[in-house]
Amino acid sequence: MTDSNETILEVKDLKKAFGDHEVLKDISFSVNRGEVISVIGKSGSGKSTLLRNINLLEEPTDGDILFHGQSILADNFDLRQYRAHVGMVFQSFNLFHNLTVLDNVVVPQETVLKRDAAEAKAHALDLLKQVGMEPFINAKPGQLSGGQQQRVAIARAEAMDPEVLLFDEPTSALDPEMVDDVLNAMTALAHTGLTMIVVTHEMAFAQDVSDRVFFMDEGVIAESGTAEQIFEHPQEARTQEFLRRYLTRA
């Protein structure tokens, strides 16, 4: 599914520590346009921290992150523009509680991208329709189920026309019967050629949709490869053990 070999994002020797606790130890990889990367691993292995460093919700302790070859840590780097181009979908949805479903998707377009109201609204309605949330555009987030909220959150991230979308365990907070709706929406997105980095516990999704899979353990990428390499022929012992536990449980 990789359209080209153009590198969008490059992570170089990334380290992150909270006090004495080293969560990320020397992580390096690059992401090409159109790639879908799944990041799997145990809880506490640093998956979420990695994503949060990529859009600077957390500040790296050391190392660098390049976006189109430019360091996002440089003083003169336009962080807001960068964030507008690198979307994020959270485990806990984080829809704006004070806004309706429609406004959740419209307002960021207006404030950040300076789109005019009509254009933003047309775009939002189109995307909400794609995730099946059009009937709920006047609802407030509190009136929706978790799965419905997450689909709105995906539409919100999509509305910014991002170059890269980061997913931070998007289905972990959902009831099992709602997981499929969200995964379907994500799969559809992946098929449009959007670049995605997905932290997930959904092994089926990782296996079926990803171009590459990273297995993280204790703050490092212990093993990476195509979905087939990781799931069919894992080389590392800890990858094998993780997969054995996960796949038998599922």
Place this chain on the structure above:
Amino acid sequence: MKNRIWRRALGLAAGLAAALALAAGSLAPQSTQAADDGTFKVGMEAGYAPFNWTQSTSANGAVKIEGSSEWANGYDVQMAKKVAKALGKKVVVVKTSWDGLQPALTSGKIDAIIAGMSPTAERRKAIDFSSTYYASKLTVVVRRDSKYAKATSIKDFNGAKITAQLNTFHYEAINQLKGAIKEPAMNDFPAMRVALESGTIDGYVSEVPEGITAEDANPDLTYLRFDKANGFKTNPEDVDLAIGLRKNDPDKAKINAELAKIPQKTRDRLMNEAVANQPSSDSTSNWLVALLKQYGPMLLRGTGMTLLISLIGTVVGFLIGLLVGIARTTPVPKSKGKRGLRAIGNWLLAVYIEVFRGTPMIVQAAVLYYGAAQAFHLNMDRTAAALLIVSINTGAYISEIIRGGITSVDPGQFEAAHALGMTHLQTMIKVILPQAIRNSLPAVTNEFIVNIKDTSVLSVISVSELFFSAETVAGQNFQFFHTYLVVSAIYLILTFTISRLFRIVEKHMDGPKNYNVMTNQMQVETPKIG
């Protein structure tokens, strides 16, 4: 004459302002003279009949009250007119609460106090007094049908149960009544009248004008006329009334000369007229109807003023609180210089909040209104001063409420907004503040309700809000229980209405708990047509 300790305790606030101003005054040359514009500004409560009271017409030679549609009359007003005439000036009555009289004089807001005030040694420290313009006498008020009604001397009270007002020289005077039983002192005259009527006591020591008023108000009571030899021995400082003046007032000699020209006969006539003209309670059988008929407009204006001050105070205080709350929750900037600026700003805001939360509003009002006038010649309109005080005070409280509202918003909301590329300001305006304000609304409602009640302390700077009006009414009709009962009801109606109103607003902001696709789909389709 009016030596009530409890009032003095309230006056402490004003005293603090005066102390502050005195300190500042010793640095700057003192010239707190009111502008000489041909007026003689006289401060009085306009609520201490028969000396001074408020009425709604100009009848019987009343004088218009400054900044009001009401008139003042009484013995003090008639005296003020005579004195003003001798000075060749036009008399202006400035309605001022008892505690505010001295600071108003020393700060130059008024030229003289003619308010039934006695020239005590303590008062002489701060202000000067003219010669006596009315000399009162002590008397005993008794039931008309009791055996003591026939007493002609202070020696005729063997076995009588007598009381007097707490913390007054009246109470000490009971010792002069030979053989009388000294009952515990009571708080106010209405209470003593009730005790007397019910037979709990046989009499109370009072002064002649109050005795006349008591007799007038209740035909079952009478006061005793002792002749000089058989009456109480009193200190002139206690029973004489004099005009309060600023120290070194150049007009003092002229005023004393004019007072000397008014013989005792004229004084007695003026007092009799005042007693005859003083507003008497309506004899309608229903006290509520009578009260509302006579004083309804005054109480209504007071209610309006209370509502105005608390509403504007809360709205402006809310805006102040919003700005301060936002400023105090801005993220720590990266550059060192900006970080320092932020620290200084936050420190100043913290000082503002602590100072205004940590001092009583009554003191703040006294400092701003009387203190600033005395020390810096800053003459403020009292309504403006009231609005300013309430706003700043409310702002200090609400900024902490808003800060709490902001910190209680889920951090995920900030993260989502930042991850979308919103600036801090955009995040605050579009996402955080609407939620923070919704979270803060119950506490803000509380502030509004507290403001409605607490504006009552502004009577210290004579703002004619509801409590000030109530004091005026009660001072005239002596129906303390009824008047304050009605006023309590008004306060309760105001606060209850406000709290209901805000509940409705909260419900509206929250919307329905469940979302019905069928009913809401109609709304979905409509905007598409346009």
